[in-house]
Structures are given as structure tokens and as C-alpha cells.
Amino acid sequence: MRYMVTYDMMETMRNANQWLGATALSMASYPIFSMTPNPAFQWLAAWGEVTERTFDRMVTKPDWGIRTFTCEDGKDHLVSIDTVVEKPFCNLLHFSVPGRRKMKRKILLVAPMSGHYATLLRSTVKSLLVDNEVYITDWHNARDIPVSAGKFDVEDSTLYLAEFMKALGPDTHVVAVCQPAPLALAATAYLAQEDPAAQPRSLILIGGPIDPDAAATEVTDFGRRVTMGQLEQTMIQRVGFKYPGVGRMVYPGLLQLASFISMNSETHAKAFSDQIARVARGEDGDHDRHNRFYDEYLAVMDMPAEFYLSTVERIFKGLEIANNEFTIEGKHVDIGKIDNVAVMTVEGGNDDISAPGQCIAALDLLTGLPDDKKKNHLEPDAGHYGIFAGSSWRNNIRPVVLKFMDENSGAAKKVANKNAAA
Template sequence: MRYMATYDMMETLRNANQWLGATALSFASYPIFSMTPNPAFQMLAAWGEVTERTFARMVTKPDWGIRTYTCEDGKDHLVGIETIVEKPFGNLIQFAVPGRKPMKRRVLLIAPMSGHYATLLRSTVKSLLVNCEVFITDWHNARDIPVSEGKFDVEDYTLYLAEFMRALGPDTHVIAVCQPVPLALAATALLAEDEPEAQPRSLTLIGGPVDPDAAPTEVTDFGRRMTMGLLEQTMVQRVGFKYPGVGRMVYPGLMQLASFISMNGEKHAQAFSDQIANVAMGNDSDHDRHNRFYDEYLAVMDMTAEFYLSTVERIFKGLEIARNEFTVQGRKVDMGKITNVAVMTVEGGKDDISAPGQCVAALDLCTGLPDEKKASHLEPEAGHYGIFAGRSWRNNIRPLVLDFIDAHDGTGRKAPPSTKPANRNAPNRAPQSKATPV
């Protein structure tokens, strides 16, 4: 009950702040106050509006917001979301465009399970939907999954990915973003040994912790510093009575959000202060820059406790992927078994979550893969978010990823020309402007 009471207390505080915001907005917006203009009421109403929206969005899954797509025929086609594989802890979904001729590129986006919903990759999906058939992993909020569905840890996650790849077939190109990068590599290796015909054609790994020790960050330092017992005592709670997953042990989304915000507390405080001023002066809009970002950033989901703890213990502390010692159901998964899947890594020079060196380590693990099927790219000015969304993704990384996909689509076309990189294990290696075969 101690864990459940804490979970319910966090939800109570969130609910109370949402109510306070709504009350302040309603009270300060009374028409009678307009008889005596006072900026204090404007500021109170603005504070209430921003506060209510802030705390309300924390428990609301964002909408994908991808409704139409203009095809080559000049017509707007509706975009539908279809479920390809349905599982208790996550689905494989497709963004289908009825009436459009099938695209040659079939891309599976593996979204992270690290506190935010898969909708965090909305802009990535939209950019790929232009000329790809896009599929994505849509992970469920652990608070909504009954205890009767059992556990879900890193091994189960890996098996899910293998099943999704198997369902889409060998003509698929996989793009894994952030947290799932090492497990996507493991799932591919699992298929390489058990079902080679089900392997994807290419695997693009973007900013993930394959070898967390290659370039320490605040995230890896935290994982090293905290003992597993302390993590379990301080980070894990039981879902309260309000949700279907009542009693399930989770790493709560609200606690994760507090950690996210604390990393850049002053920046977030200033952003909300500025937004309150903008609302008071009437310079805001429902979809302005602040709301577009925070509607997504503040929408958090619970992770199962076993997934969170096993990720820290096995990926960060035990370095099982980095040492090629990862096991699934008691059986070792050998990354050296990958011999036909082209692998490309993408890193951001200013990534403070998965610093340069952590992701490119995947290429050294693929000992059975010929050099012509390996490539790496370092985007010098990109941070963590920028390597899969924003200007760096749109202008530089996306074209390189599509070129890499086309070069390994099974038609025998050659990869685009590029230069030999410097030592790929060096975190501060020279910037590379093109995908570089290794």
C-alpha cells in the first residue's frame, strides 16, 4: 500500500494543480472585473490558463494529427491508422494512405519506450510518409495494462520487435530511435540466427546507448551512481485505483517528467514565464511554438518497473549489449550473426543523452557484416532531438537515411560515394557530411 499511496498522491497533486489553474482562469475571467481594468486579473487568468493546460496534458495521450497527405496526383488523400499486430504492451500500426500507389520503401520506425508516447516521432513519421510506407511501434501506457497480462522487460521488448519485423517481412527497412537502438540490434541478431528470411534489409540506429561507457553523459553517470536497490525503492510505485493497471509496479510518468524537467529547470521555468506573459497580452495561440512543444513533452506514460530496472541493470550497468553478452530466455544473442542486414548509425555532435561514440559502437559488434554494409554519420550541430526531428533531420539526416535504404533495397544499386571516416570509436571525431561506409 505504501507504493500505491505514493502513486495516488502524485496524481492527487497533479489533479489539484489542474483544478487550481481552471479555478483561477474562471475567477479572473468574470465579466464584472472588466469594469475596473486591472492587469492583475489578466495575469491571474493567464496563469490559470497555462497551469490548467500544463497539468491536464500530463495524462492525455497526444493525437497523431496526421490526417491528410497530398499525393502526386495533386489530390489530398486521407491518412488512416491501421493496426497490423496487436499486443498487450504495444501495437504495430501503419499509416495507410488509401488511393496512393504502394511505395517501394517500407519503413518500420521503432519508437522509444522512455517516458513519452510514440507520437514524439510525429514529425519523423510525416517526413517519411512522403515517399515511404510507414509502420511504427505504438507502446501502451503501463498504467492501463492489467496485472493479469504479466511482466514486460527488455527481453519481452526484444521479442516484440522480432515479432513485428517478422510480421512485415524481409523487404522492411528498420529505423530505431534512441532507447530501442540496442534492443533493435539484438532483435535483428535473433532473427539472423533463427529466421534469416525474416530479417529486414537495413537497420538504421539513431542516437542509442549501444555502449553507454563509450562517452559518459549525465544519464550514464546516474545509472552508474545509483544502486539497483535504491532505484527500486525511490523510482518504482504501484499504479493507483484510478487506472486499469491498478497494482502494477511501474516507473511513473510523472516521476520521469520531474527528472526530465530538472535537467534543464531554468530553461523550462523561463519558457512558462514567457508563455504566461504572452497569454496575458493576447500573443498566444492554441498551436503556437510553446504549446506544440509542451503538449508533447509533458504527455508522459508509465513504464513497467521490470522494463525500467532491467534496462538500467543490463544495458547501462552490465553493458550486456556492448559486451555481446545479451541473453533472451536464457539464450545468448550473438550480434556477430548479422551478416546480410546493412547497418547505419547516426549520432549528434551535441547529443547530451546518447553522446557520440555510444551508438556507432554497434558497427564493431557486427563482426560478421562486411564493411560495405556498414555506415556511420555524425551530425556536428545536432542535439538528441535534432537527429530524428527538426532541421538537422529534415535537411541532412533524412536524405542520407533514404539514400542508405535505397542502396540496400535488394536491387543491387551502389551506395552514394563518400570518404573513409576517422576512428569511429573516438567520441570527438571529425564531422562527416555524408553517410560513410566503414
């Protein structure tokens, strides 16, 4: 029962606020109040509508919302989201377009498991779906995974990525966004040692903390200030009886959301007060800018406690990736063994999560890779979100990434054939 009471208390508070919003909306919307128009009732109804939606979306997994796609033939084709590999903690999804010719580039998009669902990369998927076969890691909410499924830490995550790479074959281009960048690098090094023929053609690391100490941010400062004991006592809780993962130790998504909001609390407070005013004036919409953003931003998932704690201890505090000391089941994973996979890093000049310098550190670790297979791109005015979504990604970063893939499309295949012949 340890920590289960606090988990249920957070869920109770969330549920109560959702109910308060629904109650206020229902009460202030009674037809009888229309007899005596009063701005107070309009404001109360608007507050209730925004509040109910806000707290409801926290436990709702967003939909991908990618249903049709216009191809070169000028026709709209349905988009089918198929499960290629099914695992307890993650599924590998494929965005297939029936009726469209198979695209030359095959991209594995590694989504972050840092509190949000993989749908955070929806716009990234849409932009790549135009002329690529797109696959993505769809991490599961830990509260929905039974305790019988076992543990899941950074080593397990790395093995998952290696398995997905092997399943897709050596003609794959891997794009890791933010948090999984160090583990995607480790997974590639793991394949370089264990199964060289299965290595991807290229690896693109976007805004990842390869070396968190290379440039300090609020995230890295927090990791340095607290001890592992403090983290376990204050951040880890047991899933309550409401969900299938009852009893599983997790880092709750609601706690992660609270930390996200606290970093820009004034901005979020203004956004919600402005939205209440828009709703009261009848200027809102179900898919307006506010709702599109917060439907995704507020939808959070729980992380397995082992994954969260081992990430902080081994990636941020121990710097195992940065120092090339990462191990899996006691065996050293040598990043220097990567010698034929082209590697590119992407950083944003205004990134306050993974500051410039943290991701490019990966290139120094690739001692066995020729310089002509290494590349870094710095987007001067982009923040953390902008390096994988928005105009900076669409107009500047995406073209450079796809060009890098095309320039290195044949290398891995030749090496794979050579190894197979040997």
C-alpha cells in the same frame, strides 16, 4: 498496497494543480471585473490558463494529427492509422494512404519507450510518409495495462520487435530511435539465429546507447551512481485505483518528467513565464510554438517496472549489448551472427543524452558483416532531438538514411530467397 499511496499522492498533486489553474482562470475571467480593468486579473487569468493546460496534458495521450496527405496526383488523400499487430504492451501501426500507389520502401519506425508516447516522432513520421510505407511501434501506457497481462522487460521488448519484423517481411527497413536501438540490434541478431529469412534489409540506429560507457553523459553517470536497490525503492511505485492497471509496478511518467525538467529547469521556467506574459497580452494561440512543444513534451506515460529496471541493470550497468552478452530466456543472442543486414548509425555532435561514440559502437560488434554494409553518420551541430526531428533531420540526415536504404534494398531479399530455396 506498497507504493500505491505515493502514486496516488502524485496524481492528487497533479489534479489539484490542474484544478487551481482552472479555478484561477474562471474567477479572474468573471465579467464583473471588466468594470474596473486591472492587470492583476489579466495576469491571474493567464496564469490559470497556462497552469490548467500544463497539468492536464500530463495525463492526455497526444493525437497523431496526421489526417490528410497530398500525393503525386496533386490531390489530398486521407491518412488512415491502422493496427497491423495488436499486443498487450504495444501495437504495430501503419500509416496508410488510401488511393495512393504502394511505395517501394517499407519502414518500421521503432519509437522509444522512455517516458513519452510514440507521437514524439510525429514529425519524423510526416517526413517519411512522403515516399515510404511507414509503420511504427505504439507503446502502451503501463498504468492502463491490467496486471493479468503479465510482466514486460527488455527480453519481452526484443521479442516484440522480432515479431513485428517477421510480420512485415524481409523487405523492411528498420529505424530505431534512441532507447530501443540496442534492443532492435538484439532483435535483428535474434532473427539471424532463429529465422534468417525474416531479417530486415537494413537497420538504422539513431542516437542509441549501444555502449553507454563509450562517452559519459548525465544519464550514464546517474546509472552508475545509484544501485538497483536504490532505484527500486525510490523510483518504482504501484498504479493507484484510478487506472485499469491498478496494482501494477511501474516507473511513473511523472517521475520521468520531473527528471527531464530538472536537467534544464531554468530554460523551462523561462518558457512558462514568457508564455504567461503572452497569454496576458493576448498574443498566444492554441497551436503556437510553446503549446505545440509542451503538448508533446509534458504528455508522459508509465513504464513497466521490469522494463525500466532491466534496462538500467542489463543495458547500462551490465553492458550486455556492448559486450555482446545479451541473452533471451538463457540463450545467447550473438550480434556477430548478423551477416547480410546493412547497418547504419546516426549520432549528433551535441547530443547530451546519447553522446557521440555510444551508437557507433554497434558497428564494432558486427564482426560477421562486411565493411561495405556498415555506415556511420555524425551530424555535427545536432542535439538529441535534432537527429530525428527538425531541420537537421529533414535536410541532412533523412536524405542520407533513405539513400542508404536504397543502396541496400536488394541484399536481404536475395539472401531470403537463397535460404528459402535451401
